[in-house]
Amino acid sequence: MLNIRMGSDTGGKAAIERLLEAYGFTTKQALSEHLNVSKSTMANRVLRDSFPADWIIQCALETGVSLLWLATGQGSMKGGAEPEKSSHDENKQAIKPLSKLITPAIPKGTLENGQLSIDEEIFLDHSILPADYEESMFLETPTDCYLIDKSIKQVSNGFWLINIDGMIIVAKIMRIPGNKIVVNQDEASFECSTDDVEVIGRAVKVIKSI
Known part of the structure; x- marks a missing residue:
């Protein structure tokens, strides 16, 4: 002994x-x-x-x-x-420091009036983050919060952070034949080509305000 x-x-x-x-x-x-x-x-x-x-x-x-x-x-x-x-x-x-494995810090952005600003970090439990969280961003809007995975660029059905003509929005997108998408935001919707939008990332989690 x-x-x-x-x-x-x-x-x-x-x-x-x-x-x-x-x-x-x-x-x-x-x-x-x-x-x-x-x-x-x-x-x-x-x-x-x-x-x-x-x-x-x-x-x-x-x-x-x-x-x-x-x-x-x-x-x-x-x-x-x-x-x-x-x-x-x-x-x-x-x-990697233990703190980064348990509560990693990721960029925190604010989206308001079509403008995205990233000015701080937020610590989140690793269990709610993707395995490759280095490309993640926490996004706060006037109504909801989103966890954005910026590594995903191939558009599919779901919620996306996109840039349209210089305006950045979170929109629900549905892909349709002909390399086109239907973009739904609030009560408005329109159809366009996938080339007409710049994809910033996909919302993989949503925190809804009640």
């Missing part, structure tokens, strides 16, 4: 050095930015030798590095045979 010794007021400096090694960072500033903590918070942990249990758990989840090794320095860093260097380097490049 392993004899593990650690406490809230000891082992912090060594644990932070192991965090640097696990992430592949060379400076504590880079580690602070990845963990989304201030430099003063990092400095206080080092100065007081405070054990960073929360960072240890986050690092283990993000990197797959052995929790035992991160917490105590005992055992192997990878908990088994060391992978080849090239694989290790690839894994480091693929690391």
Whole structure:
């Protein structure tokens, strides 16, 4: 049985050095930015030798590095045979902060009077986002809110964010033969060619006001 010794007021400096090694960072500033903590918070942990249990758990989840090794320095860093260097380097490049996996931030846009403005971000639970959420946008209109997937450009039946003659609208579109579409917005509708509209993205989720 392993004899593990650690406490809230000891082992912090060594644990932070192991965090640097696990992430592949060379400076504590880079580690602070990845963990989304201030430099003063990092400095206080080092100065007081405070054990960073929360960072240890986050690092283990993000990197797959052995929790035992991160917490105590005992055992192997990878908990088994060391992978080849090239694989290790690839894994480091693929690391994403845990916050981005659980509550990713995506652009938040406002649509009013045919004008689209994007001036901030919104954090959403990952369970309501597409797997490839990097191309997603949260859109707020005077009446409803939409989750727009900008990676979808091939028009099919559904709700779409489109640009018509410089006016940006959310419209319900129905595709018909002859490379044409029927565009429905509020109580108005018209028929046109798919080439007459610029597709920005498809609404994959709608939040209705009541």
